[in-house]
Amino acid sequence: AQSVTQLGSHVSVSEGALVLLRCNYSSSVPPYLFWYVQYPNQGLQLLLKYTSAATLVKGINGFEAEFKKSETSFHLTKPSAHMSDAAEYFCAVSRSGGNEKLTFGTGTRLTIIP
Amino acid sequence: DTGVSQDPRHKITKRGQNVTFRCDPISEHNRLYWYRQTLGQGPEFLTYFQNEAQLEKSRLLSDRFSAERPKGSFSTLEIQRTEQGDSAMYLCASSLIGQAEAFFGQGTRLTVV
Numbered sequence: 179a180q181s182v183t184q185l186g187s188h189v190s191v192s193e194g195a196l197v198l199l200r201c202n203y204s205s206s207v208p209p210y211l212f213w214y215v216q217y218p219n220q221g222l223q224l225l226l227k228y229t230s231a232a233t234l235v236k237g238i239n240g241f242e243a244e245f246k247k248s249e250t251s252f253h254l255t256k257p258s259a260h261m262s263d264a265a266e267y268f269c270a271v272s273r274s275g276g277n278e279k280l281t282f283g284t285g286t287r288l289t290i291i292p
Numbered sequence: 293d294t295g296v297s298q299d300p301r302h303k304i305t306k307r308g309q310n311v312t313f314r315c316d317p318i319s320e321h322n323r324l325y326w327y328r329q330t331l332g333q334g335p336e337f338l339t340y341f342q343n344e345a346q347l348e349k350s351r352l353l354s355d356r357f358s359a360e361r362p363k364g365s366f367s368t369l370e371i372q373r374t375e376q377g378d379s380a381m382y383l384c385a386s387s388l389i390g391q392a393e394a395f396f397g398q399g400t401r402l403t404v405v
Contacts, residue, residue: 182334210392221296221383221396222335229392268334272392279325279348280394282334 180205184283197256201269208274211252216266296397304403312370313400317386329381
């Protein structure tokens with residue numbers, strides 16, 4: 179079985195400050211890991227993915243995440259927050275090999291303070 | 293390509309009525325997934341198809357729910373005898389065999405009154 183835990187259901191940061199959203203996973207097999215962003219009343223947009231290549235993954239909109247097997251973590255970061263980053267962020271895990279169903283965390287709502 | 297398309301975007305129905313949602317995946321995507329998202333939660337897997345074959349169903353998918361993908365292209369999700377607990381966002385996603393990422397539609401928000 180696979181699961182994801184997102185620490186912090188709400189995170190607030192000032193515009194221009196570092197964004198750090200935490201994700202820890204549990205998987206009995208090598209995982210694929212994903213971060214998705216969701217704006218109000220919208221579907222999910224893929225930010226980045228880890229598929230067992232480089233452990234530091236760069237995504238869209240300046241986001242990146244680092245896969246740390248020893249810590250079973252895949253935290254999402256962005257050096258400088260922008261107002262447009264305000265949204266809900268979901269970490270998800272699937273079994274490696276691709277095309278498997280995703281298991282999502284409960285999400286983190288990111289608020290940007292002007 | 294316009295991405296994954298879902299119709300309708302919003303649906304309000306009375307308890308006990310049947311509803312049907314449609315999903316058009318990205319062209320040539322072999323796999324199609326349905327997820328349900330309730331308020332304040334992450335999406336939960338319901339079922340998926342590879343071409344026209346339904347390969348897995350979650351235990352969340354009660355016998356009131358049925359999904360089809362008759363020609364391996366678009367898919368429909370039907371809920372019979374809707375209950376207030378069915379109120380949620382229903383998300384469709386598609387992917388291409390050999391690629392890890394799934395692409396999501398904008399969802400259908402169902403409200404059962």
